Amino acid sequence: MTEVVNDVDKIAKSVTPLPFTVECTDIQQKLIKKEGPITADNTLDWLTRVKIKDSAYGEQEALIHLNAPYDYHGYRLFQASFIADGKARSITLRVTPESGGAPQDVNIPRAGSATLPDGTRIDFMDFNAQFSLGSEQVETERSVYTNPAATLLIHPPGGEAVKAFAFSPDMAERAPIAKKPVAGYTWRLVDYEKVPLAHVLSIQKDPGSPVVYVGFLMLAMTLGAVFFFSHQRVWALVEERGPQNFEVVLGGNTNRNKLGFGDRFKRLTGAISGEVLEVKKS
Amino acid sequence: MSEALSQPSVLTTPELSIKDSSLMSYFPAMLAVGGAILLTLLRWQTGGEHFISDGALMMLALASYLTAAVFFLTNLYAPSTLFQKIGLWTATAGVFFNASSWGVRWIAAHDRELAILSRQGGEMPWFFRYIPFANLYDLSLAFAFGAGITTLLIAHRRNFRFLGAISLPLASLVLILARFIGGEFINLPPVLDSYWRPIHVGIASLSYGIAMVCFAIAVVYLLKDGVKVEAMAIWSSIFALAVIATIGGTFGTFPILTTATYSASTFLPPRMPLPLRADIPYVGPLLVLAGILLLGVIALFGRYVAKKDEQSKRWGHYLLKASLIVQVLAIVVLVSQVKGITSVAVCAGERPEGTACVDARRFHKFGVWMAEQQGLTPEQTAQIPDDKLERGASNWIQENQSKLFLSLNANPVELAALITAFAATLFVIIFSFRTDKLRAALPDKEKIDSLMYKTGGVAFAGLALLLMTGAIWANESWGRYWGWDSKETGAFVAWLTYGAFLHSRISRGWTGRASAYFAIVAFLLVIFTYLGVSYLLPGLHSYA
Structure with a gap:
């Protein structure tokens, strides 16, 4: 298999040996309009039938087409592109x-x-x-x-x-x-x-994809957490100035949406004007 | 520590809870979605024969959104609890019809698959295969729903119910675009046949809807912040002028400005669009006149903004109103001509009544397209002499002209863009009416700004999920996460812009007007990704 290698200073092609051989047995191009041209615009699907020969697992046949890659012992065969063949x-x-x-x-x-x-x-x-x-x-x-x-x-x-x-x-x-x-x-x-x-298949061995997907999931969850669960704290300092007379000093902070929090805080301070019903002393 | 701190006092206050809203304030949103699910199930049970179609439900949604917007807008000028309530419940009906339209379409797509199977045989495809996320029509339905439901969710706060006055007309424009695209079902290409499609496209439509509401809030903020209506008129006029300059032919050829002729694409039965345009009478000159008036608006308002010249302001408003009338006329004439014209023909001399003429200057382009259809490569086509190509095209058109017809579905983006330009002009005129009273009726700047931040944040998160699910789908289907496809790149740029909107706000303290401009630019990029890429640039996402 030929693959593109991205080194620090150059992009090159290298040949990677595969532990199996792939033999193409048939290719088919399904058209949208049967009487139309055989171009990518008029194509519904590209199908490739292959025979995989492997000394470890024997021989098996596979059909590969768009959105339907074939998984083979950690390798994945994709319908990748096409080249003119005639x-x-x-x-x-x-x-x-x-x-x-x-x-x-x-x-x-x-x-x-x-x-x-x-x-x-x-x-x-x-x-x-x-x-x-x-x-x-x-x-x-x-x-x-x-x-x-x-x-x-x-x-x-x-x-x-x-x-x-x-x-x-x-x-x-x-x-x-x-x-x-x-x-x-x-x-x-x-x-x-x-x-x-002619159909071109790409073969991918990507043992790291679960890690990438977990990363995506964590990123999604973090985004949710960041925007919907902001940290808000409110402190209250309550001092008795006399009988039935208290002074309440409120303070607060938040890591996100300070304006929204300021709004809520104003409502909170506005609300503390009620009558003292009960004083618990311990 | 004082004694009082260790002796907590119990105060009774009516509003001590930090949460100021109960679950019931979300009732309209829940009702709309729940009702849509029930209607979809009912459609499933009863069959489609005597049931309302998805297209009719979409038109009901459009009517409801527009009615709700009128009530919300009236409520801003003449505050009335009744108007506000009518607006809210009409908007709820709109979201219900919008979501029902999408749900009923899903069941209708299932019925269609069944009908095909009964004719041709085969296995019934899995349930999600025919979920309506296959083309731009389906996506537009969901996009408008995203904007509608976001508006309803925000409307749980009474202060922000006015938002429907801006966001619902925007959602209506998306539905109008859907109407022009046409609701025919397509055969799903295998490239789209994946369970990632509903996930990826569903997230796209909802986050686009939220981005649209964020844009509406940004516009409201600018209004509240005292941005001159005349400055808004300059921008809306530039937009309308850009629309007039670019529609009516190949992108970049400016056919209206250079020939004063508007031409619409033709169809071949049953509904095959051809890259052949036929000239529609009267529309071109009207659009040119609208363009001249808009140029005048830009010049006069520009002078007013720069030099505070009151005379320019007064005349600018006259021209703006005149341009609105001409724009309406152009749209009405265009729609009535497309509906009324019965034949398409190559005209020699005077145009016969009820006929759209195909001009000889279109033969070459059509000839090239015909050669491509015959399987010739561009190199081979280039070797064919021009006169041969044109003769071939002319012969074909003359042979088939009796079959050609016009349709409102032919140029959906052009028509929707014309209506959007008209809506932008209309809103600027509305804003210019008792502007100070309107500003006073809007909530505090800080509150609007805060809401803009919240919706921008959710849009950013939605677009991030969109990119992630797209990358996973691409890796599962093609073996790569990213391919720099034009729509991928567009979505990425829009996401980065929302990221910059949030970053500049959190780390640089850019709030208010600067933030609003950011939100507007970010949404324009979303729209470019949504439409521009589908219609202008080829790529993996060309179908949607």
Whole structure:
């Protein structure tokens, strides 16, 4: 796992080994408007399915999506961000026999396979949104599907596996390579479920979070105490000046809201003008 | 030690208790909340078919708040126990309707989820999933409730019942904003589907409400402290002028001042807002006139404050009243035009009756938006020639213009800001009427100042809890406590300002006017966080 390290004088990236490996098995981007663009604005949720392989705890599968991180033995896996990738979750191929015959449509999920009636197996190896034969791969916006192409590995019955590309029908018209049959078939890419963005997970090991939360709780309680339970003290000095005649001297202080306290204090002093009903002497 | 100290005397006095209020003085607040809970339960039991809707309850709350404010205000000029009582009980009704609206909405959201489930199947989500804290409408309901309940709680002290005259109109403005936003339910994005949402957003709305009351107290303090109404008019006019300058188009383009035209956003059925504005007749020139009058107010009152020129003061008041009339006219015309205009079209030549025209200068922006909707990146869009973008936009608008329509829900913040500017002008005019009598009717400065301190303190504590719960939610959902998101930063700055308000008071002894200015600035920052971030800046909190 790569993480950002904040030292006193620099910020650097470091690689931290994890005691387990994470293998992504599927990603999915749920859209708000299905016919809308595959952008962050139009996204309801990003889902990532992973397989965690750990020598200590074996293998297990997990689903991680927004607001639903996955806790794994003190580690927490979050759906963190995304980067442009330009892949496909599934493809639909139109396979036409070279010898003539009706074309058939085959749907293959990512990293999956399909087998034709004659026993030919097709492995869906890779997908490229901007296929190019040369080295002129466009690196800037890989999530724009200008020249989509699927990379396939064809296993003819009894023959050796051969690599083939399936292009969209309009591109196939332009590229001679696409017209050439491979393993006895022509391969056309007629549909695909776009996955323009790769998901980035963050993995957190944060054994200190309970301490932070307790700190938050204490701060909240202190704030309550500070504002709602001010310390107020009142002293009274009562001196007998004569029979049925007392002098009462009052004093007081408070640590907060002196004006409010002054108000109450004035009312208190104003109230002490009553008649003496009883004098207790001990 | 004197003998008397060891011989305590027992004095009977009617008011010896330091506590001056009984639990019963909180009865209106308890009644409002208790009644709202009962009504919500009743809605739960009886179903929604023949029950009053949350929208209707919200309008009742709005009417009650405004009525209560009128009685409280009248009571200041012509003190009457009856008026005060009517004000208090109408305010109680307002808080009851406000809280009921929110509660009934919760149950209505549950019914909606049930209806979706019966169509599509699936598991019934947990109870807090559809708690109405999902968008700015829900938050506004709770915000207004926060201000209303704080006013009722403060009203347990008879001396401070007048506060409703200022705080309830402010709460009404928030409800008006909610009305313009519109109460449609949204599908909850997964990013919001957490039990931290009711905790975090609930604290936000209540502390915003308390901050609003603190602001109202600060304004009252300034009035009591002898700040000239004309100085207040300068500030309210600057605010109104800023509103007029910025509404009607993209932020920062000053469309009203540069073209004298107001344009409203259009909708595509069923209710999809488009970034395409259509010109509304008459509103622009009226707003320009209001702006000119307000400029005159600022100049004349500025001269009066600086040079004590009585002539300027008199003419300033004339212009202020004239600007109020023009502002009312502009709002009335705007609302009636939006309601009355039946079609939106690209006009060639004269504007047909009942039509809002889309000007050709809007094609480019709309064309860019259309390209984005087709999945093109900004770089790819930039490579498309301008005339092609504009032609595409023009063609689309001409094909679809029969479907486009206008709605009061299209520009909620603009409409609410116009009404707020009008309310600010109105209040300054009210304050200018028998100001000395009004000042005399207000409680002592020290008492107002003390109340401002208390509400500011509670707002500070509330905002601190808001930041804490937000940080915990962020850590639980995204693995980090803080991300410098625009709303996070806004809330943090507002919290710091309330902190500075308290700190300057406790350690530097800044009370009174300086403290009141601090409270006003802090609340403006709260409002910026509440609205400005949602509408102007992108970020994690863009939905609310």
